[in-house]
Amino acid sequence: MRVLVAEDHAILARTIATGLRRQSMAVDIAASGDEVERMCLLADYDVLILDRDLPVMTGDAVCLRLRGRADPPMILMLTAAGTLEDRVYGLERLGADDYLTKPFDFTELVARVRALSRRTPMASPVVHHYQGISLDLSRHEVRVDGRVVDLTPKEFAVLLMLVEVRGEAVTHRELVRSVWDEHLDPRTSAVRATVSRLRGKLGLPDAIVADAGEGYRLCR
Known part of the structure; x- marks a missing residue:
């Protein structure tokens, strides 16, 4: 948001x-x-x-x-x-x-x-599902194959963007724009560091891949 x-x-x-x-x-x-x-x-x-x-x-x-x-x-x-x-x-x-x-x-x-x-005409569903990953927006809860995963707000927001596009790539710039804000230096390592921590918490080291020139995508 x-x-x-x-x-x-x-x-x-x-x-x-x-x-x-x-x-x-x-x-x-x-x-x-x-x-x-x-x-x-x-x-x-x-x-x-x-x-x-x-x-x-x-x-x-x-x-x-x-x-x-x-x-x-x-x-x-x-x-x-x-x-x-x-x-x-x-x-x-x-x-x-x-x-x-x-x-x-x-x-x-x-x-x-x-x-x-939630009052916009195209309001998003409360719970997003993709390949065994579910994100409950009302509870701010993430489950992977039924297992609850504790994420920081930034990690949750990054994962939500990746789940919403359902396997398509999300660029580094799109993540900076939507999850951080316009004042974040686009050269920062914040996005890479957040994605790296997210992989570890999901317990799926290959679940998020970095496509050169395209961005990040879920591939489990």
């Missing part, structure tokens, strides 16, 4: 992004309304966490402009404007998909983001 956090309070934005990344989400940050609009044109985000009080262009204006797009991200307004009138206005007049007021509990934010990601 790819998430954009639109928040001009730098410390709060980094805190939210760090927490979501620990939940195996790829997260980018925008600090102004015009930056949000530009980033949504350049990348496909599943969920936008949007502060209403942004500089340059308000979150309200961003929401209205994105709603004019053919395929906008799901929008969760995260704001200090918490009266009943504020919430109704955000949901009914601006077209936000969800509304959460500050201060907030982070576990609730994660639950709301995940719920929004």
